[in-house]
Amino acid sequence: MxxxxxxxxxxxxxxxxxxxxxxxxxxxxxxxxxxxLPYMTYQPFLPEVAAGSIEARHSVVALRRHLKKTTVVxxxxxxxxxxxxxxxxxxxxxxxxxxxxxxxxxxxxxVSRTFPIPGIADNAIGLKTIEEAVAIRDRLMSNFDKASVLPPGPERDRLLTVVVVGGGFAGIEVFAELRSLASSLVKSYPQLTFDDTHFHLIEAMGRIMPEVSLKTSEWVLKDLAKRGAYVHLDTQVTGAVDGNIELSTGETIPSDLIIWTAGVxxxxxxxxxxxxxxxxxxxxxxxxxxxxxxxxxxxxxxxxxxxxxxxxxxxxxxxxxxxxxxxxxxxxxxxxxxxxxxxxxRGEVPREYFHKNLGAVAGLGLYNGVFQSGNLALKGIIAWVAHRGYHGLAMPTWERKWRVLWGWWNNLWLRRDLVNLSTVQSPRYVFEEFAARPRPPQPAATPPAEPREQGKRADQPAKVTADKAAAEKATAEKATVTR
CATH class of the missing domain: 3.50.50.60 (FAD/NAD(P)-binding domain)
Known part of the structure; x- marks a missing residue:
């Protein structure tokens, strides 16, 4: 075969x-x-996974479950x-x-394509894997927990600042989804306000989302601005050492969450x-x-x-x-x-690949999106429904489709899941903290030193026995003379 x-x-x-x-x-x-990896990742769902709108395991497809006749290595x-x-x-x-x-x-x-910018490799995170999407969500939610117990100041601002590099579809979607998530989180933290959160998107070109028309991309910019998000066009990142984002404009943005989506x-x-x-x-x-x-x-x-x-x-x-x-x-x-x-x-002739792009659709947070097909452009909740409808149907296998659709239906009534599982990265921390450990071995007790002469005699057992016998004999003779 x-x-x-x-x-x-x-x-x-x-x-x-x-x-x-x-x-x-x-x-x-x-x-x-x-x-x-034992699964295929449906990457269009990564922004929604990062925002807590989709369960992470529902956006991947297990290879061994659905490839029945294929050997998986x-x-x-x-x-x-x-x-x-x-x-x-x-x-x-x-x-x-x-x-x-x-x-x-x-x-x-x-894989993510990066450039030799100081600090990016050490401080940024990409958005190509399900693990990265989960880490982004947990980092943002952990930062809210930390910021809620800090007084106003530079450290709190740094924790509540998100920077996304790259204005393509992936960058805009995760940027908008995280802005939507942050707006939901603020309601649960009375110590924080909407104005305490800061979102910045850095794009080297003069526009965002080249897959849609210029008019549609400008609408997205205005929509993001209304939601308190800042987009820096014609701007490049020149450094990110210690989380300080240095821009070609001379501006510096301290941030604890830097997401890199500038190409693959x-x-x-x-x-x-x-x-x-x-x-x-x-x-x-x-x-x-x-x-x-x-x-x-x-x-x-x-x-x-x-x-x-x-x-x-x-x-x-x-x-x-x-x-x-x-x-x-x-x-x-x-x-x-x-x-x-x-x-x-089978000895037949293969066909050539031909596909004309019929349109583009993007989610911009809950109940908001954009759709472009030719000259037709939809915005807002209609585009958001189209976005979910398209990707819900495009998700491979009915088993996965039902899991995603069921999750969306539950979130519609129960709202998105805001559980933070950042400690899953170190799952043994509680066990290690309280686990009983064997005590270190104690030094052996030193017996008291014997007198010098006794020590010498103790090293000569035969001489000790002879001396004892002679002493006993002398005692007996003395007793006889006395009588």
Whole structure:
């Protein structure tokens, strides 16, 4: 049986494996998916997870539960030798080993792209994983707890200041969602007021959200301003040492929560660790039919999709002629890739990928959003309903859909969950504080020293016995003479 190796279990990897299980006949191929995490993260839900509107576990899809016919390996692919069709797999436990394959599908996704700005690597946090979204929520809520017991001053202001770097969809959504969360939290802290909270978004370009029209992006700016949020356009971050955000305008903003959403890059571990062709932006060069290669040359047995690949955008709407890295393209490319791979195994001709973006939708906090499709723009609660409707349906598997929808329904009546679980990062702290520990060993007691002569005699037991016998004999003779 041909062996199909899928590198990465994100959007594109999960959907490729999921659809291969549907299209492959029994015994036609053996599919293995490799990812260090046991789940796929639905990234459009990360801003709502950070705001407490969606339960974190409901925004991920368990690979082992929904991939019944696929072998799931908890590991990283750290090397690809496609010339010999061998991949190096480094498991989360154990030694690396080599895996032979016939077809490889590279869907390793993307990671946050940062710049060598002092302090960013040490103090900022991204928004690409579910763990980051949960950490952002817990940090903000913990800061409210700390600020509520502090007097007004610089330290309290720092704790209640949030800075988001990047004005794309991810940045604007998490910025607006956290602003909405903070407004809800203030009601529970009588020591704090709305004016004590400070939200700043830093964008290097002259506008935000390039996926929507300029008019719509300006409406979003005005809406954020009404809610007490500040957007700094044409501004760059020059430093973030010790949490002090230094801007190109000369302004400094002290903050305890810095969120970096200013771009992504193809997963460097997979891209640099293999021999597949790479284009100038560090992505795997991919044809329109999702086979690795160029118009002139095909790398047989190699496929790529999602953020790690440079797929030509035949609709003409891409940046630089390629599909932009987003969920819409990743999901649709994966579905076609599965069909094309099966077609090639059966000696058929694969189809080219074509998708024209029909619109963009974003959530801006509870009951507020924006939707753009061509010249049609919706704002406010209607767009918010469209946002939730679209992503609720786009969430893979009905099991996950129901969990998300049920959570939204409960929050509609019960309000969002404001439980702070920041201590989950150190779950043993209470146990360690009160756990009984063995006492340190006490030094042994030193016996009292014996007189010098007694000590010498004690070291000579035979002499001691002889002296004792002589003394007894002398006592007996003396008694005889006396009588």
């Amino acid at each position: 041909p062996k199909i190796l899928i590198v990465g279990g994100g959007y594109a990897g999960f959907y490729t494996a999921w659809k291969l299980e549907k299209h492959l006949r029994k015994g036609e191929a053996e599919v293995t998916i490799v990812d260090p 908890a590991a990283k692919v750290t090397g690809i030798n496609h010339a010999n069709k061998v991949a190096t797999i480094t498991p989360i436990a154990g030694d690396p080993y080599e895996f032979e394959y016939d077809q490889i599908v590279v869907t390793a996704g993307a 890059m193809a997963n460097p571990t997979v891209v640099r660790g293999g021999d597949l062709p790479i284009e100038e932006r560090g992505r795997i060069r991919t044809r329109a039919d999702l086979r690795v290669g160029s118009d002139e040359e095909i790398v047989e047995g190699a496929w790529a999709a999602g953020d790690v690949s440079a797929v030509p955008d035949l609709s003409g709407g891409g940046v630089g002629g390629y599909c932009v890295p987003n969920a819409q393209h990743a999901v649709r490319q994966a579905k076609l890739l599965a069909k094309n791979l099966v077609a090639v195994l």
